[in-house]
Amino acid sequence: MGKNKQKTKAEILTITIPLFANEGYAGVSMRQIAKAVGIKAASLYHHFPDKQTLYIEALAQAFGKHADFMNEAFTLQATPEQRLRQLIHKLCILVTEDADFSRLMQREIMDGDEKRLKLLADQVFSDFFHDMNRLCRSFAPDRDPHLMTVSILGLVIYHYQIAPIRCFLPGFQASHNDPDIIGQHIFTLLKNEIEL
């Protein structure tokens, strides 16, 4: 009844996502993808017209997975301080637990052309970013909300990005990879900004 086709397509994408996340678009061949999926390369072209499309759909699946988180991170009614703490905590968990998502995002911001970036911004980040701006305004009304939002994202994301080399850098301790420790550090860093 055609249900297998859809299922197989999503399965292919699920298997493909970590490959693109770890090796990049140019670093993964259709043969490698096919091998990982368990079919021959030619069969991939039954599901996707070309490699580009396969990549774009993998992106869409990887990013769509977290749409809920993006929208739910701001629902709870609480003080700005509590909401900021919650948000930082959830962001730390997100980047730590879905490395594929984070890496794909990083690569896409690096390599995506203008058209793809605009799509990513509008369809994935717009609402989330807007909510973050609003949160920033609520606890730091005198600050530029856009700059604050980027700063908070940078604080969380860079601690994750630098993880592969961090263990070789001066002052490293194992606890520095713990999302709770990192989240707590970032929250106290920003706490002074909060107007009580």
Added chain:
Amino acid sequence: MGKNKQKTKAEILTITIPLFANEGYAGVSMRQIAKAVGIKAASLYHHFPDKQTLYIEALAQAFGKHADFMNEAFTLQATPEQRLRQLIHKLCILVTEDADFSRLMQREIMDGDEKRLKLLADQVFSDFFHDMNRLCRSFAPDRDPHLMTVSILGLVIYHYQIAPIRCFLPGFQASHNDPDIIGQHIFTLLKNEIEL
């Protein structure tokens, strides 16, 4: 007298660096490099035994270029506050003005194997990171210096990383790409940390 060989080698690397920075290792072919340099692909193998070596030497040249900055950022005698402001300012200028350096670094942290990352950490960042830890201790003695150092780097670097998509995100203004504006924002964000 063999002086041309050295000169040409450095010239090749200079031309190659932006290619690897923009397209990544797998995204650039020896033929593309040769074309950019203005010679044939086979001639590249007179200077470098293989593509890997060419890439590594390009990294070395791109990173070595900023060794002075890394070491000079902490020489001036001043209050911790002044030194922090100076450092943030110089970092903002660095990542803004040498996009190739920043992108290569980002790719290398993402894709480098353990051996290359250890080399990068020891030979490029060790002293700089150590100095940053010391600076952090001087203005925020109660904080973990490693976490503080990474946070400061993340604040600066992420504002640069997100630049390609930033203009599509809510609240963007042209001034958000100005290193002076970003630097000022980050400094005031950290200023509350400073023990006067």
Added chain:
DNA sequence: GTCTATAAAGGGATAGAC
């Protein structure tokens, strides 16, 4: 929906002339 076979192009790398 997957397979084999294959086309057409591009990849890294080498040999040997100049």
Added chain:
DNA sequence: GTCTATCCCTTTATAGAC
């Protein structure tokens, strides 16, 4: 030090059998 020519392999993608 650069060239042409070439080797051998991989790549993306298609055609057509099952």
